[in-house]
Amino acid sequence: MKIISDISIEKVREMLEEVTDPEVPVLTINDLGIVRDITLDGDRVEVTITPTYSGCPALDMIAANIRMTLLSYGFADVKVSNAISPAWTTDWMSEKGKQKLKEFGIAPPNAKPQFCNTNYFTENEAVQCPHCDSWNTRRISEFGSTACKALYQCKDCQEPFDYFKCH
Amino acid sequence: MHNTNLEPAILTEYLLHLADDALILGHRNSEWCGHGPVLEQDIALTNIALDLIGQGRNFYQYAASTANQSGLRILQTVEEKEINEDSLAYLRDTREFRNCLLVEQTNGDWAKTIMRQFLFSSFQYLLYSKLQESRDSVIAGISAKALKEVTYHMRWSGEWVIRLGDGTEESRHRIMQAITELWTYTGELFAPTDYEKSAADAGIGANLPSLKTEWDKRVAEVFHEAILPHPGGTGEGGLTADPWMQSGGKSGLHSEHLGFILTELQFMQRAYPACEW
Numbered sequence: 343m344k345i346i347s348d349i350s351i352e353k354v355r356e357m358l359e360e361v362t363d364p365e366v367p368v369l370t371i372n373d374l375g376i377v378r379d380i381t382l383d384g385d386r387v388e389v390t391i392t393p394t395y396s397g398c399p400a401l402d403m404i405a406a407n408i409r410m411t412l413l414s415y416g417f418a419d420v421k422v423s424n425a426i427s428p429a430w431t432t433d434w435m436s437e438k439g440k441q442k443l444k445e446f447g448i449a450p451p452n453a454k455p456q457f458c459n460t461n462y463f464t465e466n467e468a469v470q471c472p473h474c475d476s477w478n479t480r481r482i483s484e485f486g487s488t489a490c491k492a493l494y495q496c497k498d499c500q501e502p503f504d505y506f507k508c509h
Numbered sequence: 510m511h512n513t514n515l516e517p518a519i520l521t522e523y524l525l526h527l528a529d530d531a532l533i534l535g536h537r538n539s540e541w542c543g544h545g546p547v548l549e550q551d552i553a554l555t556n557i558a559l560d561l562i563g564q565g566r567n568f569y570q571y572a573a574s575t576a577n578q579s580g581l582r583i584l585q586t587v588e589e590k591e592i593n594e595d596s597l598a599y600l601r602d603t604r605e606f607r608n609c610l611l612v613e614q615t616n617g618d619w620a621k622t623i624m625r626q627f628l629f630s631s632f633q634y635l636l637y638s639k640l641q642e643s644r645d646s647v648i649a650g651i652s653a654k655a656l657k658e659v660t661y662h663m664r665w666s667g668e669w670v671i672r673l674g675d676g677t678e679e680s681r682h683r684i685m686q687a688i689t690e691l692w693t694y695t696g697e698l699f700a701p702t703d704y705e706k707s708a709a710d711a712g713i714g715a716n717l718p719s720l721k722t723e724w725d726k727r728v729a730e731v732f733h734e735a736i737l738p739h740p741g742g743t744g745e746g747g748l749t750a751d752p753w754m755q756s757g758g759k760s761g762l763h764s765e766h767l768g769f770i771l772t773e774l775q776f777m778q779r780a781y782p783a784c785e786w
């Protein structure tokens with residue numbers, strides 16, 4: 343049994359690199375930007391996370407994985423709490439995370455969130471194909487395989503792809 | 510406590526109302542899973558269902574904590590147990606649900622499901638816009654989060670209303686039929702119950718009548734774009750200028766449909782009490 347002592351918050355954050363998003367396994371929870379706070383008290387630690395979407399089904403599993411990971415490093419007690427406010431935004435995703443998404447075949451979120459737009463049939467957001475880098479793409483559906491993604495197709499290489507939509 | 514000027518019983522009832530609206534519409538949409546007209550739209554509705562059920566969970570969790578903190582007995586059916594989000598969803602009977610009548614209406618065809626979503630999302634968008642400034646910080650947080658999701662729901666369903674209204678003769682006929690069937694349930698959205706009035710007076714809830722003008726405007730814009738007659742008007746295909754509005758759901762007086770929804774939704778917990786996955 344390992345014993346935890348003199349651990350820093352930075353070190354805990356490094357341990358959390360082992361916890362990934364079950365729906366997009368190339369992303370760690372640090373990449374996603376959902377770790378809001380870490381507090382240390384001796385061999386006890388509390389991690390506060392925030393959901394990407396209200397109904398994100400992965401959140402409970404992520405919380406369990408955080409517990410398992412930190413307990414395996416020797417923490418005596420791990421508490422995971424959930425903070426809904428301020429609401430998560432794709433702006434909190436790391437640049438490294440965006441790069442990993444692209445390599446995985448998912449177009450990373452654009453920098454400027456457009457969720458606030460309530461106009462109907464507005465121009466599709468320009469999204470770059472993660473396969474051939476073409477900007478000549480079209481949106482097939484605003485809703486994709488998970489809540490955080492939209493479905494696109496590249497008009498040059500014809501490949502369909504997921505877009506991690508702005509939020 | 511996150512606020513001090515609303516009785517726990519009233520706050521809890523208000524939270525249950527917000528949660529029930531989201532859960533019941535989410536459940537209705539989930540009935541489409543595997544039955545959508547094309548895969549992308551099946552997925553879209555399931556995503557919307559997931560968002561709504563998630564919003565419902567957040568409000569139920571808060572309702573459970575306000576009820577437990579104040580020792581409130583809100584479940585006639587369970588005793589001696591601490592209330593939690595699951596018991597609120599799975600163990601209350603129809604009369605204890607506080608959702609509006611609109612969200613429990615049957616799915617009908619695609620047009621009716623779309624119209625129900627559009628009418629409700631347009632309302633929910635305005636409601637959450639107000640609630641994100643609630644004096645209750647938990648309600649404000651849940652609503653600010655949910656607003657982003659509802660914006661997608663409103664845009665998606667509004668685009669479908671336009672597509673169907675300005676589509677073929679068949680699609681137009683169906684979406685007009687949907688308006689006829691559902692319009693009578695829209696009045697209840699803006700007619701506050703006592704708990705909604707108290708919540709609004711305390712700066713915790715929204716003043717519902719004040720949302721009506723903006724809702725009318727948004728709905729009229731989409732109907733205009735869809736070349737659909739506005740039900741408020743008396744022109745060709747329109748309903749009467751002042752149609753009869755059904756209400757009661759928010760006070761626990763539901764249509765027969767809610768009982769059927771709960772039969773399916775609550776089956777596992779009724780048949781195998783306290784079962785867990």
Ligand SMILES: [Zn+2]
Pocket residue numbers: 471472473474475476496497498499500501
């Ligand atoms: Zn391409």
